[in-house]
Amino acid sequence: MLVRSALHQAGACALTELLRFPAPEQRTIPCGCGHQARYRELRSKTILTVLGEVVAARPYYLCPHCQQGQFPADAQLDMVDTSFSPDVRRMQALVGQQAPFDQGREQLRLLAGLQVTAKSVERVAEAIGADIARQEQHEMDRAVQLHLPIVIGEPVPILYIQMDGTGVPVVKKETVGRKGKIDGLPAHTREAKLGCVFTQTKWEDAGFAIRDPDSTNYTGAIENAEQFGKRLYLEAWNRGWSRAQKKVVLGDGAEWIWNLAQQHFPAAIQIVDLFHARQHLWNLARLLHPQHAKRRNAWIGLHQKRWLDKGKIAKLVAALRSIHTADADLAKKIRNEADYFANNATRMNYPQLRKQHLFVGSGVIEAGCKSVIGQRLKQSGMFWTINGANSILALRCSHLNGRFENYWESRRVA
Numbered sequence: 001m002l003v004r005s006a007l008h009q010a011g012a013c014a015l016t017e018l019l020r021f022p023a024p025e026q027r028t029i030p031c032g033c034g035h036q037a038r039y040r041e042l043r044s045k046t047i048l049t050v051l052g053e054v055v056a057a058r059p060y061y062l063c064p065h066c067q068q069g070q071f072p073a074d075a076q077l078d079m080v081d082t083s084f085s086p087d088v089r090r091m092q093a094l095v096g097q098q099a100p101f102d103q104g105r106e107q108l109r110l111l112a113g114l115q116v117t118a119k120s121v122e123r124v125a126e127a128i129g130a131d132i133a134r135q136e137q138h139e140m141d142r143a144v145q146l147h148l149p150i151v152i153g154e155p156v157p158i159l160y161i162q163m164d165g166t167g168v169p170v171v172k173k174e175t176v177g178r179k180g181k182i183d184g185l186p187a188h189t190r191e192a193k194l195g196c197v198f199t200q201t202k203w204e205d206a207g208f209a210i211r212d213p214d215s216t217n218y219t220g221a222i223e224n225a226e227q228f229g230k231r232l233y234l235e236a237w238n239r240g241w242s243r244a245q246k247k248v249v250l251g252d253g254a255e256w257i258w259n260l261a262q263q264h265f266p267a268a269i270q271i272v273d274l275f276h277a278r279q280h281l282w283n284l285a286r287l288l289h290p291q292h293a294k295r296r297n298a299w300i301g302l303h304q305k306r307w308l309d310k311g312k313i314a315k316l317v318a319a320l321r322s323i324h325t326a327d328a329d330l331a332k333k334i335r336n337e338a339d340y341f342a343n344n345a346t347r348m349n350y351p352q353l354r355k356q357h358l359f360v361g362s363g364v365i366e367a368g369c370k371s372v373i374g375q376r377l378k379q380s381g382m383f384w385t386i387n388g389a390n391s392i393l394a395l396r397c398s399h400l401n402g403r404f405e406n407y408w409e410s411r412r413v414a
């Protein structure tokens with residue numbers, strides 16, 4: 001480490017020499033106001049690079065008309081309004097999407113020998129994430145206005161789309177006027193929507209579906225269903241939606257999911273996650289037999305679970321509708337559950353779906369909610385602004401989807 005840090009210091013000296021710009025021959029450059037800015041002097045600023053601190057002395061131009069100053073060299077070096085080199089910012093963004101900002105600060109010190117503050121990791125990671133999110137938004141807007149270019153490639157046998165929502169704890173100002181889950185208490189979370197796209201080519205000998213390795217992409221944000229629909233559509237499109245032989249949308253019973261599926265993915269097979277459907281049965285069993293675990297099990301075991309697993313939803317609904325109770329509140333809850341199964345009946349034909357070797361569970365997106373959002377955004381003591389959470393989420397998805405390096409490459413090219 002001693003040798004490395006000595007070489008870093010030597011490198012920083014060399015870099016400082018390289019970053020001492022000669023006085024420019026070009027004495028004036030255009031200013032945004034329409035007049036000409038004039039060269040004044042070389043001005044120095046300290047920059048933290050992967051070699052440590054260096055000093056850059058670069059030409060400064062001032063417009064006598066509007067008093068606006070500019071450093072054209074900063075734009076060329078991708079160092080506008082920052083004291084971190086692009087590669088140090090890339091490191092800060094990488095550790096910032098991975099773990100709490102203070103852990104990122106520590107990693108940079110231990111691994112790269114760089115002294116930065118947790119706050120600067122936060123600022124830089126969020127700024128880069130916001131830039132990625134802006135680019136995605138731009139692509140989404142374009143996708144709505146124009147027909148998307150066809151992505152050429154092999155046909156995709158089965159393409160899946162799954163989506164789900166999970167609460168992200170936010171600072172007070174982000175929930176003003178919103179109702180909480182518990183009556184009378186303010187909400188302290190906002191729902192982040194997460195979607196994933198993956199493919200399937202094979203199944204096990206026993207017939208169960210196998211997800212293609214490394215085929216899963218994630219995308220998500222705290223936003224309304226309409227915005228999220230565009231986001232997920234773009235992701236699906238880029239993954240070959242138009243050349244998928246079989247298309248599947250899988251989710252729990254939430255209404256927004258099916259509205260969105262109808263609007264953006266009308267050709268897809270719709271499947272309600274089997275385990276959520278079973279959960280509905282268990283909730284109902286608990287209502288019917290609040291005190292007796294044995295009776296609950298018996299009720300579920302009698303016919304209900306078998307009907308569900310066999311996709312005999314009409315029978316299940318009829319059985320639910322035939323339950324009579326004097327308790328008006330309970331009767332209403334039973335009606336709601338019967339409606340849930342009736343409304344989703346066509347999405348619950350599990351034997352037929354299994355015959356096609358399709359997934360019937362939304363486990364991938366549920367695991368995604370935990371790993372993509374939960375592990376980074378829902379740690380104890382964390383409270384996010386919506387912009388902050390969305391920036392980190394964009395960064396995290398970009399990294400997980402293997403696009404983080406592409407982003408920096410495109411910055412270099414620009």
Ligand SMILES: [Zn+2]
Pocket residue numbers: 031032033034035036063064065066067068
């Ligand atoms: Zn000017």
